[in-house]
Amino acid sequence: GIQVEQSPPDLILQEGANSTLRCNFSDSVNNLQWFHQNPWGQLINLFYIPSGTKQNGRLSATTVATERYSLLYISSSQTTDSGVYFCAVPMDTGRRALTFGSGTRLQVQP
Protein backbone atom coordinates (compact mmCIF):
# COMPACT_ATOMS: atom_id res chain seq x y z
CA GLY A 1 0.00 0.00 0.00
CA ILE A 2 0.90 3.66 -0.27
CA GLN A 3 2.95 5.06 2.62
CA VAL A 4 2.41 8.56 4.02
CA GLU A 5 4.95 10.46 6.08
CA GLN A 6 4.28 13.77 7.76
CA SER A 7 6.70 16.24 9.24
CA PRO A 8 7.36 17.68 11.70
CA PRO A 9 5.65 15.40 14.23
CA ASP A 10 5.27 18.23 16.72
CA LEU A 11 5.26 22.00 16.38
CA ILE A 12 4.90 24.75 18.95
CA LEU A 13 4.23 28.28 17.74
CA GLN A 14 3.54 31.64 19.23
CA GLU A 15 0.28 33.22 18.14
CA GLY A 16 0.79 35.15 14.91
CA ALA A 17 3.59 32.98 13.56
CA ASN A 18 3.53 31.15 10.22
CA SER A 19 4.20 27.46 9.66
CA THR A 20 4.57 24.86 6.94
CA LEU A 21 3.55 21.23 7.36
CA ARG A 22 4.76 18.60 4.93
CA CYS A 23 3.26 15.35 3.65
CA ASN A 24 5.26 12.88 1.52
CA PHE A 25 3.63 9.89 -0.14
CA SER A 26 5.20 6.87 -1.77
CA ASP A 27 3.25 6.53 -5.02
CA SER A 28 1.12 8.47 -7.47
CA VAL A 29 -2.26 9.47 -6.08
CA ASN A 30 -5.43 10.98 -7.53
CA ASN A 31 -6.76 12.11 -4.18
CA LEU A 32 -5.21 13.91 -1.23
CA GLN A 33 -7.03 15.43 1.70
CA TRP A 34 -5.82 17.53 4.63
CA PHE A 35 -7.72 17.30 7.90
CA HIS A 36 -7.58 19.14 11.19
CA GLN A 37 -8.42 17.12 14.28
CA ASN A 38 -9.42 19.63 16.91
CA PRO A 39 -8.94 19.14 20.67
CA TRP A 40 -12.46 17.63 20.85
CA GLY A 41 -11.45 14.91 18.41
CA GLN A 42 -13.46 16.03 15.41
CA LEU A 43 -11.89 15.52 11.97
CA ILE A 44 -12.49 18.61 9.91
CA ASN A 45 -11.91 18.75 6.17
CA LEU A 46 -9.44 21.44 5.20
CA PHE A 47 -8.57 20.72 1.60
CA TYR A 48 -9.16 18.22 -1.14
CA ILE A 49 -6.04 18.83 -3.22
CA PRO A 50 -4.72 16.04 -5.49
CA SER A 51 -2.66 18.67 -7.34
CA GLY A 52 -2.13 22.42 -7.55
CA THR A 53 -2.70 25.11 -4.96
CA LYS A 54 -5.75 26.15 -2.98
CA GLN A 55 -6.34 28.81 -0.36
CA ASN A 56 -8.96 29.19 2.33
CA GLY A 57 -8.46 32.21 4.53
CA ARG A 58 -5.23 31.90 6.49
CA LEU A 59 -4.68 28.36 5.25
CA SER A 60 -3.36 27.27 1.90
CA ALA A 61 -2.14 23.98 0.46
CA THR A 62 0.01 22.94 -2.45
CA THR A 63 0.40 19.44 -3.88
CA VAL A 64 3.16 18.60 -6.35
CA ALA A 65 1.89 15.26 -7.54
CA THR A 66 4.89 14.51 -9.77
CA GLU A 67 7.21 14.84 -6.78
CA ARG A 68 4.83 13.11 -4.35
CA TYR A 69 4.47 15.74 -1.67
CA SER A 70 1.99 18.23 -0.33
CA LEU A 71 2.45 21.27 1.88
CA LEU A 72 -0.01 22.93 4.23
CA TYR A 73 0.67 26.57 5.11
CA ILE A 74 -0.79 28.24 8.15
CA SER A 75 -0.31 31.99 8.35
CA SER A 76 -0.88 34.27 11.33
CA SER A 77 -1.60 31.28 13.54
CA GLN A 78 -4.26 31.48 16.25
CA THR A 79 -4.80 29.38 19.35
CA THR A 80 -7.82 27.81 17.64
CA ASP A 81 -5.44 26.32 15.06
CA SER A 82 -4.12 23.94 17.75
CA GLY A 83 -4.70 20.25 17.20
CA VAL A 84 -3.41 17.54 14.92
CA TYR A 85 -3.14 17.94 11.16
CA PHE A 86 -3.46 14.82 9.03
CA CYS A 87 -2.70 14.18 5.42
CA ALA A 88 -4.54 11.25 3.77
CA VAL A 89 -4.32 9.56 0.38
CA PRO A 90 -5.93 6.43 -1.12
CA MET A 91 -4.60 3.23 0.45
CA ASP A 92 -3.63 1.89 -2.94
CA THR A 93 -4.31 2.46 -6.61
CA GLY A 94 -8.00 2.04 -7.28
CA ARG A 95 -8.98 1.78 -3.60
CA ARG A 96 -11.30 4.43 -2.24
CA ALA A 97 -10.42 4.12 1.42
CA LEU A 98 -7.84 6.51 2.81
CA THR A 99 -4.56 5.86 4.53
CA PHE A 100 -3.45 8.54 6.97
CA GLY A 101 -0.10 9.90 7.98
CA SER A 102 0.78 9.96 11.65
CA GLY A 103 -0.03 13.65 11.83
CA THR A 104 1.60 16.89 12.94
CA ARG A 105 0.60 17.99 16.43
CA LEU A 106 0.42 21.79 16.50
CA GLN A 107 0.23 23.86 19.65
CA VAL A 108 -0.27 27.60 19.28
CA GLN A 109 0.53 29.52 22.43
CA PRO A 110 -0.99 32.92 23.23
Next chain:
Amino acid sequence: DAGVIQSPRHEVTEMGQEVTLRCKPISGHNSLFWYRQTMMRGLELLIYFNNNVPIDDSGMPEDRFSAKMPNASFSTLKIQPSEPRDSAVYFCASRRNKNIQYFGAGTRLSVL
Protein backbone atom coordinates in the same frame (compact mmCIF):
# COMPACT_ATOMS: atom_id res chain seq x y z
CA ASP B 1 -26.82 19.30 5.43
CA ALA B 2 -26.49 17.58 8.81
CA GLY B 3 -23.25 15.84 7.95
CA VAL B 4 -22.35 12.29 8.94
CA ILE B 5 -24.13 11.40 12.17
CA GLN B 6 -22.74 8.85 14.58
CA SER B 7 -24.20 7.48 17.77
CA PRO B 8 -23.53 7.13 20.56
CA ARG B 9 -20.79 9.73 21.05
CA HIS B 10 -19.42 7.87 24.03
CA GLU B 11 -19.80 4.27 25.08
CA VAL B 12 -18.48 2.63 28.21
CA THR B 13 -18.99 -1.09 28.55
CA GLU B 14 -17.59 -4.10 30.30
CA MET B 15 -15.49 -6.78 28.69
CA GLY B 16 -17.62 -9.44 27.06
CA GLN B 17 -20.58 -7.19 26.31
CA GLU B 18 -21.94 -6.54 22.83
CA VAL B 19 -21.40 -3.04 21.46
CA THR B 20 -23.23 -1.53 18.49
CA LEU B 21 -22.10 1.68 16.86
CA ARG B 22 -24.36 3.50 14.41
CA CYS B 23 -23.81 5.77 11.46
CA LYS B 24 -26.04 7.80 9.18
CA PRO B 25 -24.13 8.98 6.08
CA ILE B 26 -24.75 12.20 4.23
CA SER B 27 -27.80 11.90 2.00
CA GLY B 28 -26.84 11.06 -1.57
CA HIS B 29 -23.45 9.62 -0.68
CA ASN B 30 -22.89 6.12 -2.04
CA SER B 31 -19.76 5.06 -0.16
CA LEU B 32 -19.45 4.58 3.58
CA PHE B 33 -16.31 3.90 5.58
CA TRP B 34 -15.57 2.80 9.14
CA TYR B 35 -12.19 3.81 10.59
CA ARG B 36 -10.65 3.30 14.01
CA GLN B 37 -8.21 5.62 15.76
CA THR B 38 -5.84 4.47 18.50
CA MET B 39 -2.69 5.96 19.94
CA MET B 40 -0.64 2.98 18.81
CA ARG B 41 -1.91 2.55 15.25
CA GLY B 42 -3.34 5.96 14.36
CA LEU B 43 -6.27 6.09 11.94
CA GLU B 44 -6.90 2.87 10.05
CA LEU B 45 -9.65 1.52 7.82
CA LEU B 46 -11.89 -1.23 9.13
CA ILE B 47 -14.34 -1.68 6.27
CA TYR B 48 -16.01 0.21 3.49
CA PHE B 49 -19.26 -0.14 1.56
CA ASN B 50 -20.17 1.02 -1.90
CA ASN B 51 -23.88 1.17 -2.74
CA ASN B 52 -24.56 -0.73 0.52
CA VAL B 53 -22.30 -3.64 -0.49
CA PRO B 54 -19.15 -4.39 1.55
CA ILE B 55 -16.18 -3.90 -0.78
CA ASP B 56 -13.11 -4.04 1.43
CA ASP B 57 -13.17 -5.55 4.92
CA SER B 58 -9.44 -6.26 5.10
CA GLY B 59 -9.12 -4.00 8.12
CA MET B 60 -11.67 -5.80 10.28
CA PRO B 61 -9.50 -7.19 13.06
CA GLU B 62 -11.26 -10.48 13.70
CA ASP B 63 -14.57 -12.31 13.75
CA ARG B 64 -15.71 -10.39 16.78
CA PHE B 65 -16.24 -7.40 14.49
CA SER B 66 -19.07 -7.22 11.97
CA ALA B 67 -20.58 -4.39 9.94
CA LYS B 68 -23.81 -4.03 8.03
CA MET B 69 -25.41 -1.49 5.77
CA PRO B 70 -29.06 -2.50 5.32
CA ASN B 71 -29.91 0.64 3.35
CA ALA B 72 -28.31 3.78 1.95
CA SER B 73 -28.94 5.81 5.09
CA PHE B 74 -27.77 3.54 7.90
CA SER B 75 -24.83 1.38 8.91
CA THR B 76 -23.83 -0.45 12.07
CA LEU B 77 -20.54 -1.71 13.43
CA LYS B 78 -20.92 -4.43 16.03
CA ILE B 79 -18.34 -5.88 18.39
CA GLN B 80 -19.27 -9.10 20.16
CA PRO B 81 -17.78 -9.88 22.60
CA SER B 82 -15.92 -6.67 23.32
CA GLU B 83 -12.40 -6.64 24.79
CA PRO B 84 -10.35 -3.88 26.45
CA ARG B 85 -8.07 -3.69 23.39
CA ASP B 86 -11.09 -2.56 21.35
CA SER B 87 -11.06 0.75 23.23
CA ALA B 88 -10.61 3.45 20.58
CA VAL B 89 -12.41 6.18 18.70
CA TYR B 90 -14.47 4.81 15.83
CA PHE B 91 -15.17 7.11 12.91
CA CYS B 92 -17.67 6.78 10.12
CA ALA B 93 -17.16 8.65 6.86
CA SER B 94 -19.07 8.94 3.62
CA ARG B 95 -18.48 10.24 0.12
CA ARG B 96 -20.25 10.64 -3.18
CA ASN B 97 -18.59 9.90 -6.49
CA LYS B 98 -16.11 12.75 -6.08
CA ASN B 99 -13.27 11.81 -3.81
CA ILE B 100 -13.88 13.97 -0.75
CA GLN B 101 -14.62 11.94 2.39
CA TYR B 102 -16.57 13.57 5.18
CA PHE B 103 -16.19 12.28 8.72
CA GLY B 104 -18.62 12.02 11.59
CA ALA B 105 -17.78 13.19 15.09
CA GLY B 106 -16.74 9.69 16.15
CA THR B 107 -17.72 7.30 18.93
CA ARG B 108 -15.30 7.02 21.84
CA LEU B 109 -15.46 3.43 23.09
CA SER B 110 -14.07 2.34 26.42
CA VAL B 111 -14.14 -1.35 27.27
CA LEU B 112 -13.37 -1.99 30.95
